[in-house]
Amino acid sequence: MPSEPQLEVLVLGPLAVRLNGAAIAVDRPLERALLVRLALANGLPVPDQRLAVDLWGDVDLARPTERLRVLASRLRTALGTPDVLTRASNGYALSARMTDLAAARSLAKGLYAAARAGEHATVSALGREALALWRGASLADLRAVPYAATEAEQLDTWRLDLQLERLDAELALGAATEAGRELEALAAEHPLHERLWCLLALALYRTGRQADALNRLAQLRSRLSDELGVDPAPDTAEMELRLLRQDPSLQLRATTPEPLNLPLPMTTFVGRQAELSDLLQRLRTPGLITLTGAPGSGKSRLAFEATRAMAAAGHPAQLVPLRAIDATELDSAQRRENGLLVLDDAEHQLEPVAKTVAHLLERTNLTVLVTSREPLQLPDEEVRVLEALDERSAAQLFTERCAADAQAAVASEVAAIYAATEGLPLGIELAAGLTRTLPVERVAEELGSGLSAVLKWTYRLLGEQERVVLHEVAVFADGFTLEDAERIAADPRDVAPALTELADRNLLLVEDLDGRRFRVPGAVRDYTLQR
The missing domain is CATH 1.10.10.10 (Winged helix-like DNA-binding domain superfamily/Winged helix DNA-binding domain)
Incomplete structure (x- = not known):
């Protein structure tokens, strides 16, 4: 049938x-x-x-x-x-x-729940994923039709609400400068939206611009009076008064412990929201959870997002990248009796990690989250296997990471790339990077089966200068800065342009940690070192 x-x-x-x-x-x-x-x-x-x-x-x-x-x-x-x-x-x-509308509604439901729970990092991640579903103004080509104009206006209002929920959460996470820039642009588009202007004033205040913050609210008051003949809402008037008094509650409270060396990826988190939500619930209970899966399945990124969300919610959290330290250092690295300890890339020293984790769990009330290609084989270990992304999430990830002129790729070509990369996030990102050199249909035709084929093709298309720099920076186990790379390079002049090209091809992760840092994904690093 x-x-x-x-x-x-x-x-x-x-x-x-x-x-x-x-x-x-x-x-x-x-x-x-x-x-x-x-x-x-x-x-x-x-x-x-x-x-x-x-x-x-x-x-x-x-x-x-x-x-x-x-x-x-x-x-x-x-x-x-x-x-x-x-x-x-x-x-x-x-x-x-x-x-697209169903996916946005599902993500928004989780976002609003996380906002009520004060889980700011989760709100930010879900908001970014939901907003990425918009390809422009809703129903942009149908707004002359009577019903479509009304529907489009409602979708526009909802989209703005999602943006403000995300920006409110990011202000709570300390990103006042970045949020302020986005709020300035939105305020120009929505000159009478009171919540938006209050968030903008708060962002300006937190970056030391009290006079500008007060000036923005004065502008809002004047426009409301001139255009609508109304006074500001009570919440807006209260914000203005708090700014005038320099209310201490307007500043972030430094009570939430910061994770150790936790990077802030500069790309959106796509396709693992269900796993993230489920994992966050589990991490509130002591014990050992191990994320396993094939190289490139996104174990580290999921662990990072979970750690950020737990820390933002007030749970003591610490990240230990096992590529960068010896497993025997874990005991001295973690002194807390309770909290969350995240051990990334445990497969490189599986036996000493297992011994140390067993020792820690015997004498503490820790929650330990491990990423590894293999389980630790410890009693009461809860193993969670990361499967391939579903096709919708894979298509969204490809669209976000590919070249701009490849975003209109037909579904059959994206489906072929999905099959060739076996739905692995890293494979899809590398295939998206290939579109900066090859048309999408050629990428779909040329890829073989599995991540190794995508890595091979990506490596083949690099210039000699990019290959040399990739080989050089692969020695950094836990990320590096531009200055670090220049310090060890055969020719420091080659480094900056090569890093830009490697990042464009998704061979480097760009992170914000006390300034701009880079990291070679584990599977890419392993492949490069083998070369």
Whole structure:
């Protein structure tokens, strides 16, 4: 029995339509508008009269039912399948999934829950992932249609709310300068949005700009009076008063312990939100949890995100990169009786790590999170295997990391890359890096099977200068700065441009830790050292 056609309607940006994973064109504006209106009904029939009003406005149309019949016939032809658009006794119904909107709603649900719990790092991560689903203004090409203008306005309001939730969380994490720049841009777009302007004033105040903060709120007060004839809301007036009094509560409290050497990746966290949420719940209970999986499956990144989230929530946390220290140093590195200890890359010294962890668990109330390609084989060890990303998350990761002109890649090409990389995040990121040299279809054709094939192709496309620098920086076990790399380079002049090229190809992770730092992902480092 043939499977039912899978129609996807993407609305967080200009309309995009996919049937069974392949992009299809619906060119005429009214057909596009009918498609989206029926998709918004989630499979329920929409009466003819309601459709007519939504598409043409509240005007007296001649023969609206006949007009809709012609429009529906044209839409079926454009879709290439009559099965998804059906006629009911009282209207039309469409069998379709609004995949981007559904994904954004799911992520937003977790974001709001994390915001209520004060888990700022989780709010930031979920907010960035949700906002990355937008490809531009929602329903950007349908806003002349009556119902679409209303839907687009609601989606715009929701998108701004997600942005503000994320920026509020990042202010709580201490990123006042970065958040302030983004808030300035948003304030220019939304000159009467009080919560936005209050967050901007707070960001300015925390960067030592009290006068600017007060000036922004004075501007807001004047605009509200001139354009709407109203006074600021009580929360805005209270913020202005607290700024004038230099209320100590406006500053961050330095009570949350900072993780040791915990990097802040400069890229979004994609595709492991369910695993992160589940892991955060587990880490609140003492014991040993080991994240295992193939090289490039994202064990370290998941552990880093979990550590940041736990630390932001007030749990003592410490990260120990085992590439950088000897396992025998662990006992002196961790003095707490309780808290979270994260041991990254344990497979390089599995036996001494296992002995030390067993000793620590015997005499402390620690929660120990380990990343390793193999379990430690200790009693009561909880092993969590990271599987491949699902295809939707892999496609999102590829789109975020690829060259700008490759972002419109057809679904079949992305699916071929997904299969070739076996859904491993590192493989997908490296394949995305190849698009800076090769067209997407060539990347899909040339990749063999598995991460090693992607690494081989990426390495082959490097210039001699980039290869030399990659070999040189692979000796750094726990990251390095530009100055570190120049210090050991055969020719320091080659380092900066080579690092830029390597980062563009996703062979380097760029991190913000007391200034700009770089790190070679474990699987890339192993491959390079083997060369």
